[in-house]
Amino acid sequence: MAPGYYTPAIPNILRAKELGSEWLSRAFLAGPVASMISPLIVGALADNRFSAQKVVGCSGIFGAVCLAAAFSVLDRGGNPWTFIILLACGSIVSAPMSSMLASIAMAHLKDGEREFPIVRLGGTLGWMAAGYITSYVIFADASPKAGYAAAITRCACGVFAFFLPDTPPLGRSRSWRTLLGLDAFRLLKERDHLVFFSVTMLLSIPLAAFFMHTPMHLSDLGNKTPTATMTIGQISEIAAMLLMTVVMTRFRVKTVLMVALILSALRYALFGVAGITNSSPWLIGGIALHGLCYTLYFITGQLFLDRRVEPGMRTQAQGLLSLVSNGVGSVIGTLLSVKLYDFTVGAQHGGWSTYWWIQCACIAICVPILAIFYHGIAAPPMQMDAQ
Numbered sequence: 035m036a037p038g039y040y041t042p043a044i045p046n047i048l049r050a051k052e053l054g055s056e057w058l059s060r061a062f063l064a065g066p067v068a069s070m071i072s073p074l075i076v077g078a079l080a081d082n083r084f085s086a087q088k089v090v091g092c093s094g095i096f097g098a099v100c101l102a103a104a105f106s107v108l109d110r111g112g113n114p115w116t117f118i119i120l121l122a123c124g125s126i127v128s129a130p131m132s133s134m135l136a137s138i139a140m141a142h143l144k145d146g147e148r149e150f151p152i153v154r155l156g157g158t159l160g161w162m163a164a165g166y167i168t169s170y171v172i173f174a175d176a177s178p179k180a181g182y183a184a185a186i187t188r189c190a191c192g193v194f195a196f197f198l199p200d201t202p203p204l205g206r207s208r209s210w211r212t213l214l215g216l217d218a219f220r221l222l223k224e225r226d227h228l229v230f231f232s233v234t235m236l237l238s239i240p241l242a243a244f245f246m247h248t249p250m251h252l253s254d255l256g257n258k259t260p261t262a263t264m265t266i267g268q269i270s271e272i273a274a275m276l277l278m279t280v281v282m283t284r285f286r287v288k289t290v291l292m293v294a295l296i297l298s299a300l301r302y303a304l305f306g307v308a309g310i311t312n313s314s315p316w317l318i319g320g321i322a323l324h325g326l327c328y329t330l331y332f333i334t335g336q337l338f339l340d341r342r343v344e345p346g347m348r349t350q351a352q353g354l355l356s357l358v359s360n361g362v363g364s365v366i367g368t369l370l371s372v373k374l375y376d377f378t379v380g381a382q383h384g385g386w387s388t389y390w391w392i393q394c395a396c397i398a399i400c401v402p403i404l405a406i407f408y409h410g411i412a413a414p415p416m417q418m419d420a421q
Contacts, residue, residue, distance in 0.1 A: 085203070100123045242368045378392075
């Protein structure tokens, strides 16, 4: 719920504070850079040293303090660099929470593939609630109040985490390599893992543009509540979560990932049409696809890793997924998206349509890569293969 308050609102908050695109890129780089630093290390600690629920609890509370301090600086008109540094500190502390919560859930569920999507649905509902509260309750689509609300919610999340079932470490290694999370890179020696992580990184490059520039495009088309409008994507995410049980038992992982990539490209294609027609329904149609795209790819990916990775490495595997998607891919995507936005929209070389069509092409490249190089596991006799 916490990032649902401020992530879609940050572009318009910075606009209201008269901070240009360079500050937007720096704000959106805070999370990805954090995801390159902390998920593997914290995941390794949870796998080898500390109970996972305690790590999540501490991360939530300390992350909330940094988040509140960051938006307080922005609210008082302080130095933007102080805001960025505090936002980055909060992101470093909080970045591992999502992957670790997934590991905790799947460690205690009797049938992770069937039950985890329902548990994960809580995150979707929380994000939607945050968006509606931001737009219709606290009226903070362009106000630092969205950050304060996020800090309060994240602190509550941290407190509640201590009451989760005890999830002690399963690993026993004490080497520095293990404690720094570097053992997770051994997963890349397996062909399908390497292909999955590589495609995930490539997909995450254009995906970085979604929350950066979709709210701005909505505003340019006259939408007065872009934060709430962005939650339309979570409606399809709810439907996808409810269908995941059927999907994961009837179709191969490769098939599900391929469909997710095709739909992801279609989403940006609809955005491109919105840029040509200056019509918001096309943009909203693309937003509605977002939740379906995200769930089919990333939730499938989390279940794939839980199935194919040994128990003592699962939290680190989820951390590696966060590293390549929220970290490396998002850092590259944020930097390139700002450059592309300044050239196509800012300098009016093609406008929004050109911007989104280029992003669409970047996702389309992922489809043949996955189709050709991912092999999967052969199906056992008389069963549908879920691998």
